[in-house]
Amino acid sequence: MPYQYPFLDLNTLHAPYKERFKQILDHHLDDSSFINAPISADFLHAFSHYCQSDYGIGVNSGLDALTLMLRAYQILGALPKGAGVLVPSFTFIATILAILHNDLIPQFVDVGVDYLLDPKLVESAITPQSKAILVVHLYGQSANMRALQAVAQKHQLLLLEDAAQAHGALFEGQKVGSLGHASAFSFYPSKNLGALGDGGCVLSSDPQVIEMVRILGNDGAPRRDHALYAGFNSRLDSLQASFLHAKLPHLDCDNAKRRAVAQLYLEGITNPHIVLPPIRNFDEHVFHLFVIRTHARDRLQKYLAKHSIETSIHYPIPCHLQPLLSTYSHIDLPNTQRFSQEILSLPISPTQSLEATRFIIEVINGACLK
Template identity: 45%
Template sequence: MIPFLSLKQITDKYSSEIHEAVARVIDSGWYLQGIENEKFETDYSKWIGCKHTVGCANGLDALIWIFRAYKELGYMKDGDEVIVPANTYIATIIAITENNLVPVLVEPSIDTYQIDENLIEERITKRTKAICIVHLYGQCAYTEKIGELCKKYNLKLVEDNAQAHGCKFNGVMTGNLGDAAGHSFYPGKNLGALGDAGAVTTNDTALATCIRSLANYGSAKKYVFEYVGRNSRLDELQAAILDVKLHHLDEDVQLRKDVARYYVENIKNPKIVLPKIFDWDQHVFHLFPIRCEKRDRLQAYLTENGIGTNIHYPIPPHKQECYKEWNHVSLPVTELIHATELSIPMSPVMTEEEIRRIVEVINNF
């Protein structure tokens, strides 16, 4: 069986360094808010090219804290609107509604699967305060037009960078293109912890300071609480593990690109729609999404042939029960993607034999 993703193989690749890092934390006797957090945050900021990294418990919290901090700092208030792609993972939407803000769903481009820059301006109102872009599947969602719209209407640009560690736009890393970015280090991400973990990156010192307090019960000074916060801290073990993997991330991203290039050049089945790659620097292939009208049959066929797959995602946010007030809304491009997308194996530990086998089986479908 060719797994969709083998986290064990990925971890084994750096096993000795990870064991050393874990032992260092255990022996230190200091397990929260210590030198491992400080080192990872410093190294990640340097890698991204930003001033501040604030570690937190997970990627959802990272996005929640960004919007919450903008409210605490007086930039947003209940009922304000945030423009967001309709075809994102639901966490992006939850982060907005959790803060009593209103998501304004915008269709993606069928060519890029990213928010359609040409549909944004018509959705901007007096209550719009931000555009939240999602670098879905590992592809850059930022465009110069989106940046211009933010300047024209004085909007914050928030990045959901959960799937795009290492992606670039004109040499600038995603996570440093907007005003703030949320990062997930869920184990399956390009930069994955051995558990849940997340971070916010920003060049805004006031925002970073506020988020650091919010994620520490609302406290910047022990037993002094400026905000009603929560406990959402990156622990020392995960920080140490992430720092190990960060130093191999550029190499791992290149390996992903090598797999993607082979797929693009060799999958020839006319029933399969491959992702369109406009700039290889603007994609880090967290996932390799293909589309097929007979998606469910294709998935069953691949399973029968020993190839693991996944669907990202079978039900779009506006059709979920938790957002039933939107269930009547028609978003045909989003719905087409969700009905036809299938993710095939993609990781930096795949063998040439596995990659060739996947292509062969898909071409015979």
């Protein structure tokens, strides 16, 4: 039986765009402009400008964005194979897969109470092998980029951003995606700026990096039939770029609606066994996810499901404890390991009604979690 209060309702989210999306599809069908049409460059220019970055290049997915960003720096000589990348384990596995795909070594660092990389722990984890910090702006909140920039500069490390969950987020007034040497975004449908399929992009103010990602995503060939590298077939197709271009002007408004839902949760959830998300600056957070914690997570999730409220967990198994990474299972990351047992993501979207949000709050407050 479908949930009355789904975790994410893409039908409702896309309803205002339905006629525009049909027009876009008709246009692409009429002129067969499916790959590398001018709209792709138009969208990437607009999104780069929105993120206060100079250049952008589209790729096939968020994982490809991370993988090709790292590979570009590898080819340019900044990330030799076997180099260490300081990274949280408290993230989606794609962050780590990109490191592995490039024969780099994840150097796992614990997160703070805000679920984001702890700059002090990052600095203490640096070894002679370390060449980069890959920071994840998790759940829609920027990490402490001022402190991480200082660490990176002091130790001459690349500072790279995984911004897959942070479209439009800010740190001290500056957009996420423009705070490091380069950044990777995902346009997966559930993102704050989501396509109608997979997609991603890399942003940077270094044109060499963007050009290398372009070449790598074009089969390793700077021009047709002239392959220089063992590349990939990874482009943001023009249809998805068109859909994203139509949605981009509404991103700030949608993020404000997410903040309105979050504000209701923050003010309304009073169950003493619930830990609300720590927030550095409410107005700079874009609440891709609203994540609470409780020692009775599984019990609460079942209780909410009985009331037709769908929830999710981001993420139940830390990356360093995944079977793929069993050689790292001895590492002790106390916050990461504890949080993964307690976190629960509540429904949140720009289209979530006041009534639905109040009902969810009422059910949570009525849950017996002793």
